[in-house]
Amino acid sequence: MSATNSSKHLLIVDDSKVSRMLIKAHILAVHADWIIREAATGDEALQMVQERQPDYCTMDVNMPGMLGTEAAELILVQYPEVRVVVFSANIQEAVQSRAQQMGAMFVSKPVTEKSIARALGFFTENA
Amino acid sequence: MNVFSDIEIDALTEVFNVGAGRAALTLSEIIGEEVMLSVPSLKVLSSAEIFPSVLTGKDGKFATVSQVFSGPFTAEAVLLFTENYALEIVRDMMGSQMSIDDLAEFEQEAMSELGNIILNASLSAMADMFDISLNSSLPSYSISSPQDIADRFVDNGSDDNYVLVLHIDLVLEKHHTEGHLIFLLSSTSLSKLVAHVQQYLSNIL
Numbered sequence A: 001m002s003a004t005n006s007s008k009h010l011l012i013v014d015d016s017k018v019s020r021m022l023i024k025a026h027i028l029a030v031h032a033d034w035i036i037r038e039a040a041t042g043d044e045a046l047q048m049v050q051e052r053q054p055d056y057c058t059m060d061v062n063m064p065g066m067l068g069t070e071a072a073e074l075i076l077v078q079y080p081e082v083r084v085v086v087f088s089a090n091i092q093e094a095v096q097s098r099a100q101q102m103g104a105m106f107v108s109k110p111v112t113e114k115s116i117a118r119a120l121g122f123f124t125e126n127a
Numbered sequence B: 001m002n003v004f005s006d007i008e009i010d011a012l013t014e015v016f017n018v019g020a021g022r023a024a025l026t027l028s029e030i031i032g033e034e035v036m037l038s039v040p041s042l043k044v045l046s047s048a049e050i051f052p053s054v055l056t057g058k059d060g061k062f063a064t065v066s067q068v069f070s071g072p073f074t075a076e077a078v079l080l081f082t083e084n085y086a087l088e089i090v091r092d093m094m095g096s097q098m099s100i101d102d103l104a105e106f107e108q109e110a111m112s113e114l115g116n117i118i119l120n121a122s123l124s125a126m127a128d129m130f131d132i133s134l135n136s137s138l139p140s141y142s143i144s145s146p147q148d149i150a151d152r153f154v155d156n157g158s159d160d161n162y163v164l165v166l167h168i169d170l171v172l173e174k175h176h177t178e179g180h181l182i183f184l185l186s187s188t189s190l191s192k193l194v195a196h197v198q199q200y201l202s203n204i205l
Helices: A017-030 A042-051 A068-078 A093-101 A113-124 B006-031 B047-055 B083-094 B100-130 B146-156 B187-201
Strands: A009-013 A035-039 A056-059 A083-088 A105-108 B035-037 B041-046 B062-070 B075-082 B140-144 B162-172 B175-185
Touching (some): A009 A017, A017 A035, A017 B006, A042 A056, A042 A068, A068 A083, A068 A093, A083 A093, A105 A113, B006 B035, B006 B162, B041 B047, B062 B146, B083 B100, B100 B140, B100 B175, B162 B187, B175 B187
Parallel strands (some): A009 A035, A009 A056, A083 A105
Antiparallel strands (some): B062 B075, B162 B175
C-alpha cells in the first residue's frame, strides 16, 4: 500500500444525521483522504450506488422505508465486491446472522471509536 | 416545544434506538424469536399536553410499568402498553400453551419484568453513551385508564414539568404491540439532560 493509492469511497447509510456525522468523524480521523457520501434511506443508498459504486458501505437497519438489511442485500447481489458493514442498534441474533449470510459484517451500535475500528478492520483486511 | 434543536432530538433518538435494540435482544432471548422494532420517534411536551397528544382516541386501558431513575438528572420513566396487547406479550413470554385465564395470574409480575427490561435497556444506553451513572427504583405495575394517567402526570408535575415521549412499536410473532415510553422530568432535570446531549454532540459539531 502506498500513499499514491487512489482514495477509497465510503457510503454511510443511516437515517440519523448524528450517527452519520459520528461515523464520518471517526473514519476521517483515521483515513483523512477517504471520500465519504451519505444516504438517509435504503432507497437513496441504492440510487447512490448506481451513480457511483463505493468501495465500502456502512448500513443502518431500522430506517424509514426499506430495511437496511434489504438494501445491503440488493447492493451485494449487484456489486459483490463492495464491503458492507451492517451497523445497527438492533443486536438480535437474527439480524447478525442475516448480515453474515449476505457476506456483510455485523457491528453493533453505538458509534464509538471501538465499533468503528471493527468496521475499518473489515473494510481494509486483505485490501 | 423547542427545548431541543433538531440535531439534539436526533442524538437523543439515537440513544433510545440503541436502548430499544438492547431491550429487543433480551426480549428475543426470552420469547425465543425475533422482535421487530420500529424507527423510534421522540417529542418533548409540557406535562399538561400529554393527554391530548398521546392518550387521545384510546378507549381501552393501558398497562403501565414505571420506575424512577436518578443520577445527574431525575426522571420517572413510564412504559405504556394497551392492555389487550400486554396479555399477549405475557403469553409470548410464558409460552403459548397457557390459557389467558392462567396468564392473568402472572401478568403483573411478567409485565413488571418486561418493563424493567425495556426501561433499563433504554437508560443503560443513555448512561453508556453520555458517560453518566443512573440508578433505578423497582418497577411498579398498574392498569390505568387514559384519564388516570393524564391525572397522574398533572398531579406529579408542577407547571414547569416536561415529558419526553418516545414512541416505539415492538412486534412479536403475530402480535403487533404498540408501546409508548414516557419520561417525566422537571425543568431542572431537563436542562441537565440537554447539557449532556450537547456534550455528547460537542465532539462532532
